[in-house]
Amino acid sequence: xxxxxxxxxxxxxxxSTTCLFWAIDHFGKNAVATLTFDYGQQHRIELxxxxxxxxxxxxxxxxxxxxxxxxxxxxxxxxxxxxxxVSVGTDASGLPNTFVPGRNLxxxxxxxxxxxxxxxxHLVAGVAQxxxxxxxxxxxxxxxxxxxxxxxxMERNFRxxxxxxxxxxxxTVQLAVSLGALGALGMSHSCYNGKRPPCGSCPACQLRxxxxxxxxxxxxxxTA
Amino acid sequence: xxxxxxxxxxxxxxxSTTCLFWAIDHFGKNAVATLTFDYGQQHRIELxxxxxxxxxxxxxxxxxxxxxxxxxxxxxxxxxxxxxxVSVGTDASGLPNTFVPGRNLxxxxxxxxxxxxxxxxHLVAGVAQxxxxxxxxxxxxxxxxxxxxxxxxMERNFRxxxxxxxxxxxxTVQLAVSLGALGALGMSHSCYNGKRPPCGSCPACQLRxxxxxxxxxxxxxxTA
Numbered sequence: 538x539x540x541x542x543x544x545x546x547x548x549x550x551x552x553s554t555t556c557l558f559w560a561i562d563h564f565g566k567n568a569v570a571t572l573t574f575d576y577g578q579q580h581r582i583e584l585x586x587x588x589x590x591x592x593x594x595x596x597x598x599x600x601x602x603x604x605x606x607x608x609x610x611x612x613x614x615x616x617x618x619x620x621x622x623v624s625v626g627t628d629a630s631g632l633p634n635t636f637v638p639g640r641n642l643x644x645x646x647x648x649x650x651x652x653x654x655x656x657x658x659h660l661v662a663g664v665a666q667x668x669x670x671x672x673x674x675x676x677x678x679x680x681x682x683x684x685x686x687x688x689x690x691m692e693r694n695f696r697x698x699x700x701x702x703x704x705x706x707x708x709t710v711q712l713a714v715s716l717g718a719l720g721a722l723g724m725s726h727s728c729y730n731g732k733r734p735p736c737g738s739c740p741a742c743q744l745r746x747x748x749x750x751x752x753x754x755x756x757x758x759x760t761a
Numbered sequence: 762x763x764x765x766x767x768x769x770x771x772x773x774x775x776x777s778t779t780c781l782f783w784a785i786d787h788f789g790k791n792a793v794a795t796l797t798f799d800y801g802q803q804h805r806i807e808l809x810x811x812x813x814x815x816x817x818x819x820x821x822x823x824x825x826x827x828x829x830x831x832x833x834x835x836x837x838x839x840x841x842x843x844x845x846x847v848s849v850g851t852d853a854s855g856l857p858n859t860f861v862p863g864r865n866l867x868x869x870x871x872x873x874x875x876x877x878x879x880x881x882x883h884l885v886a887g888v889a890q891x892x893x894x895x896x897x898x899x900x901x902x903x904x905x906x907x908x909x910x911x912x913x914x915m916e917r918n919f920r921x922x923x924x925x926x927x928x929x930x931x932x933t934v935q936l937a938v939s940l941g942a943l944g945a946l947g948m949s950h951s952c953y954n955g956k957r958p959p960c961g962s963c964p965a966c967q968l969r970x971x972x973x974x975x976x977x978x979x980x981x982x983x984t985a
Contacts, residue, residue, distance in 0.1 A: 604828045609874055638915050639874035643867060650833055650863035674914035682913055686906035690898035691862050 543659035543698070544652045546644055547571040547598065549586030551745055552663030552701055554725045555709055557594055558718035559700045560661045570657070571598045572648050576640075577607030580731030589724045601647060606637055633671045633740070641674040642683055649687045649695055658695050665701040665709070677702050706748025714754060723757030734759060767883035767922070768876045770868055771795040771822065773810030775969055776887030776925055778949045779933055781818055782942035783924045784885045794881070795822045796872050800864075801831030804955030813948045825871060830861055865898040866907055873911045873919055882919050889925040889933070901926050930972025938978060947981030958983065 543564045547553045560569045573587040584600060591598035641664060648660050664675040673679060677699065684697045701709050713722055727745045728735035735742045735758065749756040767788045771777045784793045797811040808824060815822035865888060872884050888899040897903060901923065908921045925933050937946055951969045952959035959966045959982065973980040 602828050602832050604826050605871055606874075608826055609871070609878065637874075638877040639870045639911075642870045642910060642914050643874075646863045646866045646870065647829055647833070650830075650861075650867075653862040654833065673916045676913065679910060679913040682906060682910035686866060686903060686910050687863075689900065689903040689906055690866050692897045 541659070542568045542570070542655075542657045543661055544648055544655075544657050545569060545571045545596075545661040546648050546663070547573050547587045547591060548663070549573065549583040549588075549590060549726050550663070550741075551713075551722060551725050551727050551748075552665065552709065553587075554590050554663075554721050555713040555716070555718055556661050556663040556698075556700055557590065557596070558713065558716040558721065560698070561594060561596070562716055563698075564659065566595055569596045570655075571596055572651055573598060573600045574603050574644055574647070575600050576603035576605075580726070580728075582731055582733060583726050586724055586726040590721050593721055593724060599651070601651065603643070603647070605643075606640065609638075636672055639674070641672070642679075645680075645683055645697065646687065649691060649693070652695070653691050653693055658693055659698060660695060661698045661700070663701055664699050665704060667703055667705045667708075705751070706744060707751035710748045710752035710754055714752075719754075719757055723760075725758065727758075765883070766792045766794070766879075766881045767885055768872055768879075768881050769793060769795045769820075769885040770872050770887070771797050771811045771815060772887070773797065773807040773812075773814060773950050774887070774965075775937075775946055775949050775951050775972075776889065776933060777811075778814050778887075778945050779937040779940070779942055780885050780887040780922075780924055781814065781820070782937065782940040782945065784922070785818060785820070786940055787922075788883065790819055793820045794879075795820055796875055797822060797824045798827050798868055798871070799824050800827040800829075804950070804952075806955055806957060807950050810948055810950040814945050817945055817948060823875070825875065827867070827871070829867075830864065860896055863898070865896070866903075869904075869907055869921065870911065873915060873917075876919070877915050877917055882917055883922060884919060885922045885924070887925055888923050889928060891927055891929045891932075929975070930968060931975035934972045934976035934978055938976075943978075943981055947984075949982065951982075 541564060543560045545557045545560045547557055571591045575584055588598055652660060666676045680697055680699055684695060687695045713719060727741045729739040729741045730736040765788055767784050769781045769784045771781055781795060795815045799808055812822055869886060876884060890900045904921055904923055908919060911919045937943060951965045953963040953965045954960040
């Protein structure tokens with residue numbers, strides 16, 4: 538069933554970890570592989586989290602290097618001279634200063650190239666437009682345009698699955714619980730400041746805490 | 762006139778060199794910059810050609826590193842263990858074995874990210890679907906889908922200009938002549954085997970020779 542294999546983009550964060558368990562539930566563990574990008578993120582702890590989570594779930598993991606975003610520079614997730622915002626906020630352009638332009642588009646295009654070489658046509662990404670981080674490349678309209686572009690540009694009938702697209706953070710936590718992913722979430726990493734235990738005050742920590750609080754579930758990361 | 766600046770993707774080949782002169786004609790020399798990708802191509806002579814051509818034209822040039830395609834591997838332009846085809850041909854998938862999946866999509870997405878950071882909204886690329894190399898990411902339908910995707914994903918009204926899209930190789934040579942780009946074409950590089958003077962037998966050399974022959978123009982590269 539070549540056609541039914543899936544590649545999950547696994548960052549090591551809460552959303553992609555939940556998507557991995559969604560993909561295992563949907564396609565079966567033996568049909569799922571994961572791809573992680575080493576793109577010069579300041580916090581290498583994300584890569585370690587991705588590796589640990591894939592091993593815990595019993596699926597393969599490939600880490601692909603991307604040096605180009607670091608060369609482009611200009612945002613606070615890659616450039617230590619630009620501070621991470623203390624709260625969810627925007628810069629003069631109306632976008633968060635953690636926005637890396639094109640990041641998800643490049644990630645998904647590389648994932649499609651990797652999948653193309655292996656005859657995989659299902660891609661799974663943890664992007665969401667509900668309770669989202671303010672990044673326009675997480676929206677469904679963008680992802681659908683990209684899916685069309687990848688289908689045409691590689692002559693392969695790719696399908697990009699985004700199981701979290703219309704879920705709130707609360708619903709994403711509930712989905713993770715229903716999929717038995719809570720243990721893996723204890724290994725995941727969200728904090729923009731690279732802290733473990735997490736700083737609790739950066740936008741990523743705040744969004745994560747909101748979801749667990751609203752779901753009435755204790756975040757296993759905080760008790761790990 | 763921030764809105765009217767343009768970024769040309771300059772590979773150092775015949776088509777992108779012609780596009781550079783089209784952009785200078787269209788936007789004015791002071792409104793044009795060029796971007797070149799160092800993506801592990803076997804023949805560094807392409808990068809030297811791009812630098813020389815930009816300097817000759819009097820416009821800026823930035824070279825951006827992309828290590829990811831080399832890490833992906835699996836095609837003859839990047840992997841010296843896979844031979845370059847001796848003629849224009851296809852592999853079992855129906856695509857040339859020089860196809861690097863996603864290459865133009867990634868190039869244009871990075872170009873958009875670079876342009877986004879500099880408030881440039883016009884991108885110029887030398888892709889063409891007439892007399893084309895068999896790459897599906899050169900077709901107009903793909904480029905239009907990508908343009909939409911970049912507009913949505915970066916919230917910027919990008920316009921991807923493809924002046925060669927519907928031109929044959931003969932018409933591209935005629936355009937270059939009319940734009941005064943013939944001198945620069947003598948510095949450009951096309952040969953897949955990295956030869957200068959060109960090997961004359963690889964698919965890129967054959968396509969280039971066909972265009973000059975049909976236009977009745979002597980290729981300045983052969984007399985340089």
